[in-house]
Amino acid sequence: MFLAQKAPGFRMACLQRTQGVQRRARSGRLRRERQSRPAVLTVLSSAASHRILVVGGSGRVGSAVTEHLVKKAYQLGVAPSVRIDLGSRDRERGQAAAQRLRQRLASDVERSAVQDHVQLDWSEYRPETLVEILRPYDLVIHTAGPFQNREEKAGRLLDACIRAGVAYQDVADDMHHAEWCRKRYASAAKQSKISAWISTGIYPGVSNLMAADLLDQMTDLLGERAAPSKFGIAFSYFTAGSGGAGATILSATYLLLAEPVYTVENGEIRWRPAFSDPQRIDFGPACGGHRTAYLLNLPEVRSAHIVHGVGHVEARFGTAPALWNGLMWCMARHLRPEILRKRMTGITVAxxxxxxxxxxxVGARTAVRVDCWYQDVVSGPASRTHFLYVHDRLTDAVGECTAAFSLARLFPDRLGVDVPYESGVWYPEEVFRTRASRRALFGLVQPSALSWIRTGM
Structure with a gap:
C-alpha cells in the first residue's frame, strides 16, 4: 500500500531526472556543434530555443530593440523559440527595465520571451569574465552606445563573442569603430567560425540596404555599360529633437562633431569639416518637406565605397528645431575636438x-533618404532615383530595424530567403547581397513606416 501511494511521485522523479539528462545531452551537442561549425554557418531550426543577450538592454535603444524583437518574433510565430536577457551595469535599473518591457507586451507568450537581467560592464570586465558570461548565448546584440571615441575598447565585446563562440551584432554608428572591428577581428572571426554583423540599425543599417537596392536596380536599367565608379550615393537623415533617444543620440552627435568627415569624390577619399556644406533635402510631406542637413562622418559612406566601389558618396544629417542645427554648427566650428571628446558627458548632462x-x-520623427545616380562624363547624368523611409519615432525605428536583422539571422526560413551566414565581420550590404534577402528584411520594417517610397524606377 505504501509503495503504491509513492509510485506516482517516484515515476515523476524518474521522468524529471531523464529530462534533465536529455537537456544536458542536448546542451553538450550544441556546444560541440558550435565548436565545429563550418565556414558557412548553419542556422538552427525555428523549433530550437535561441538565447539572446541585448547589451545595453536597460537603455532606450536596447529596450526598443528587445521589445520589437519580441513583437516581430510573435508576428512570425517564433516567439516561443526566443529567450532574451538584458545586459547592463546596473542590476536594479536592468531589472526595472525588464519589468517595464513585460508590462508593455500584450501576450503571455511575448512576456515569457523577456527572461532576466545580466549584470556586466563590457568595457571594464576582464576578458575571461566576459567570455564566461556570453558563452551560454546564441546571439549578442550590442546597443550600449555611444560608439564614438572608444579607441582600443571599440571591439572588446566582439572579441569576447569570438572567444565564446557566439554570434555578434551591433548598432554602431561610428566609422572608426566599424573599421576597427573589421580590420582587427575579421580574421579571428573566420577562424572561430563566427558571423559578426556591424552597424545594423536604421542608419547605418537599413539605409545601407536601401542604397544596395537602388544600385542593383539602376545597374539592371543601365546594363553592361554601368561602371561602379560612375555611381553616386547620397545618404540624408533627419531626426526631430533627439528622436526620443535622449542622452544616447546627444552623446553620439556631439562626438561626431569632433570627427572630420569621410567623403568620396571622383573615386578619391576627401576629408571635410564636420557639420559643413549644408543642403536642403526633401524628406517628403510626412516629415515637413525640405530640411537642412549637414555633412557627418558615418560608416555607411565607407562601406558603400569599399563594398560597391561607388565613386561618389557622402552622408548628411539635420535636426529640428533649426536652432539645434545652428548650435551644432557653432560647436563644430568653435570648440576644439579634444574638448568635445573629453567634455562630452558634461555637455550632454547640461x-x-x-x-x-x-x-x-517637436516630436521624435525620423527620416532616411538615399539618392542614387549615374554620372556619365560624355552624356551627363543618365539616371537618378531615390528611396525614402519615414518613421514616427527614432527609437522605435532603430528597434524595429535591428530586430529585423536579428530575425533574418535566426529565422531565415520564416522569411522565405537564404541569407548567407559566412564567418567574419560584415557590413549589412555584404550579408544581404541578394535583392530577395533585402526585400524580405524590408518586409519586416515597412508596415510601421509613415512613408516608404522608391522613385525613378
Whole structure:
C-alpha cells in the first residue's frame, strides 16, 4: 500500500531526472556543434530555443530593440523559440527595465520571451569574465552606445563573442569603430567560425540596404555599360529633437562633431569639416518637406565605397528645431575636438533638460533618404532615383530595424530567403547581397513606416 501511494511521485522523479539528462545531452551537442561549425554557418531550426543577450538592454535603444524583437518574433510565430536577457551595469535599473518591457507586451507568450537581467560592464570586465558570461548565448546584440571615441575598447565585446563562440551584432554608428572591428577581428572571426554583423540599425543599417537596392536596380536599367565608379550615393537623415533617444543620440552627435568627415569624390577619399556644406533635402510631406542637413562622418559612406566601389558618396544629417542645427554648427566650428571628446558627458548632462523639453514640442520623427545616380562624363547624368523611409519615432525605428536583422539571422526560413551566414565581420550590404534577402528584411520594417517610397524606377 505504501509503495503504491509513492509510485506516482517516484515515476515523476524518474521522468524529471531523464529530462534533465536529455537537456544536458542536448546542451553538450550544441556546444560541440558550435565548436565545429563550418565556414558557412548553419542556422538552427525555428523549433530550437535561441538565447539572446541585448547589451545595453536597460537603455532606450536596447529596450526598443528587445521589445520589437519580441513583437516581430510573435508576428512570425517564433516567439516561443526566443529567450532574451538584458545586459547592463546596473542590476536594479536592468531589472526595472525588464519589468517595464513585460508590462508593455500584450501576450503571455511575448512576456515569457523577456527572461532576466545580466549584470556586466563590457568595457571594464576582464576578458575571461566576459567570455564566461556570453558563452551560454546564441546571439549578442550590442546597443550600449555611444560608439564614438572608444579607441582600443571599440571591439572588446566582439572579441569576447569570438572567444565564446557566439554570434555578434551591433548598432554602431561610428566609422572608426566599424573599421576597427573589421580590420582587427575579421580574421579571428573566420577562424572561430563566427558571423559578426556591424552597424545594423536604421542608419547605418537599413539605409545601407536601401542604397544596395537602388544600385542593383539602376545597374539592371543601365546594363553592361554601368561602371561602379560612375555611381553616386547620397545618404540624408533627419531626426526631430533627439528622436526620443535622449542622452544616447546627444552623446553620439556631439562626438561626431569632433570627427572630420569621410567623403568620396571622383573615386578619391576627401576629408571635410564636420557639420559643413549644408543642403536642403526633401524628406517628403510626412516629415515637413525640405530640411537642412549637414555633412557627418558615418560608416555607411565607407562601406558603400569599399563594398560597391561607388565613386561618389557622402552622408548628411539635420535636426529640428533649426536652432539645434545652428548650435551644432557653432560647436563644430568653435570648440576644439579634444574638448568635445573629453567634455562630452558634461555637455550632454547640461543640455538634456532642454532637449527633453524640445522633444515634447517637436516630436521624435525620423527620416532616411538615399539618392542614387549615374554620372556619365560624355552624356551627363543618365539616371537618378531615390528611396525614402519615414518613421514616427527614432527609437522605435532603430528597434524595429535591428530586430529585423536579428530575425533574418535566426529565422531565415520564416522569411522565405537564404541569407548567407559566412564567418567574419560584415557590413549589412555584404550579408544581404541578394535583392530577395533585402526585400524580405524590408518586409519586416515597412508596415510601421509613415512613408516608404522608391522613385525613378
Amino acid at each position: 543640455s538634456l533638460p532642454l532637449v527633453r523639453l524640445v522633444d515634447m514640442l
